[in-house]
């Protein structure tokens with residue numbers, strides 16, 4: 001028996017992380033207020049089918065205990081052995097059902113054999129044919145008292161409104177990572193499997209909120225009643241954090257030897273894209289930490305911005321290694337790009353510190369998720385030191401302006417001015433990475449790439465830049481090239 005079959009929740013006590021649904025359904029059963037038709041909605045593997053089965057068992061159970069089916073009476077037992085004809089499970093996504101699904105639904109009108117209720121669990125209900133939907137609707141309009149339907153779907157927008165309006169709807173949420181980890185720990189304990197602590201995080205990270213995926217991965221990784229970190233790295237194609245750290249540091253320092261590392265990567269890794277995908281998320285995490293500290297590392301933004309752009313280029317390329325090679329080479333030669341003195345903590349101490357902060361941060365992540373990143377930037381810009389030199393520069397700049405139209409100097413002031421406008425912190429960063437040109441009375445901004453081009457080229461931004469230029473005594477029309 002697979003671990004998932006063994007450990008899939010069989011009663012509400014073991015149903016993972018769907019408290020609201022558990023409570024509502026339990027109360028309805030206890031107070032005898034169940035309805036005849038439910039619809040469960042949310043992504044795969046969030047416990048929809050388990051909940052449906054527990055519910056079906058419980059309403060039919062001869063002596064339910066402690067808010068759960070007893071798992072011992074003849075109903076519970078014959079259901080677990082797949083012998084109970086009164087609980088009918090249909091997978092609408094499977095082709096084998098297509099022909100007879102309508103007949104089966106039409107037979108719902110007949111009384112149950114042994115159980116109190118005849119219960120239909122229809123998974124992926126949105127895949128039903130029109131004929132089947134009509135048969136279902138007909139029954140839902142006047143359901144016999146012995147009948148209950150539990151419809152489940154991952155795509156609720158495809159379920160006809162006429163059906164939805166006759167169902168009580170439950171939206172399942174993604175199972176949180178903390179719960180998945182707890183459940184894996186429980187299985188490890190039950191099965192006496194020795195698991196290295198940091199393994200859990202990697203499994204959880206790769207399971208996309210799915211308990212089933214997590215348990216399957218967990219099972220695959222067991223070797224002689226043990227799961228070792230090194231096996232995980234091998235099997236899940238996970239890049240060591242240490243390697244990413246080292247690579248990123250070299251990028252920040254513009255260390256030419258990074259080309260050797262890159263070549264080694266190509267030799268070691270069959271899939272170089274996977275490495276750079278991990279690097280994107282690793283860099284994002286670092287950037288997030290630098291934001292939270294109030295010391296935004298612009299170089300990380302630059303790396304992240306460029307890397308994701310180059311990453312998407314690999315789609316249409318005959319050689320993806322070449323794309324990344326070009327990216328690295330460009331970073332190495334770029335003059336204005338990366339300075340060696342980055343605010344990124346380096347070495348072992350730095351790495352531990354980052355890990356600690358990362359853990360702290362994960363706890364807070366859920367609450368923080370809804371805050372727009374731009375807002376976060378604003379807050380931290382506010383905390384940044386005021387630019388004391390601003391005034392001095394302005395005076396100096398006015399002097400220059402009287403006899404010279406050199407925009408390369410004034411651009412710093414323009415950027416400082418924009419930086420102080422609420423919600424325009426990003427704009428100032430994009431401007432910083434752009435180049436400029438003045439022809440006649442037109443001030444051309446030449447963004448670094450398509451992404452920043454699209455971000456800067458918004459009417460509101462152009463007006464703002466024009467205004468700020470005016471404040472600086474420049475009467476230019478602003479155009480984005």
Ligand SMILES: [Zn+2]
Nearest residue numbers: 061070073076
């Ligand atoms: Zn029972």
